[in-house]
Amino acid sequence: MASFSEIVSKSDLVLVDFFAEWCGPCKTMAPILKELKSRVGDKATILKMDVDKNPHTASQYQVQGVPTLMLFKGGKLVWRQSGVTSAQQLQTVIDQY
Numbered sequence: 289m290a291s292f293s294e295i296v297s298k299s300d301l302v303l304v305d306f307f308a309e310w311c312g313p314c315k316t317m318a319p320i321l322k323e324l325k326s327r328v329g330d331k332a333t334i335l336k337m338d339v340d341k342n343p344h345t346a347s348q349y350q351v352q353g354v355p356t357l358m359l360f361k362g363g364k365l366v367w368r369q370s371g372v373t374s375a376q377q378l379q380t381v382i383d384q385y
Contacts, residue, residue, distance in 0.1 A: 292337065292345050297363035301332040301385055303378065306346055306356040308339050313372045314355045323375040324382075332359075332382050361385045 296302050305321060307314035325334050339346040339354055349358065352370070359367040359381060367381055 292335075292342070295333065295335060296360045299333045299360075300362065301382060302335055302360045303332050303382065304335045304337055304358045304360065306337045306339050306349070306351045306354055306358070308354045311354045316372050317355050317357075320373070320375050320378070324378050327375060327379050328382055359385065 290298075296304070303321075303324075305314075305317060307317065321334055321336075337345060339351055349356075349365070354370075355372065356368065356370045357373060357378070358365055366385060
């Protein structure tokens with residue numbers, strides 16, 4: 289399996305969902321991200337990153353709360369937001385890039 293940095297650097301657009309199993313709002317994001325994937329298709333890769341299983345990556349990107357969503361374009365962080373967001377809002381952000 290490819291590492292986080294490989295996926296982010298080799299994919300054009302990657303939306304990363306930093307989440308935790310115990311987080312209620314994170315559970316709310318799951319169906320939203322599924323809907324988003326059906327809207328954007330192959331335009332963006334959606335990657336879920338469990339902060340408890342990947343503390344180094346969460347720390348590297350200064351994730352203070354979950355869910356935190358980050359959009360990477362060509363390996364560079366171009367957008368981030370904490371909290372639950374709608375599929376429409378996320379699609380609008382992805383469409384900008």
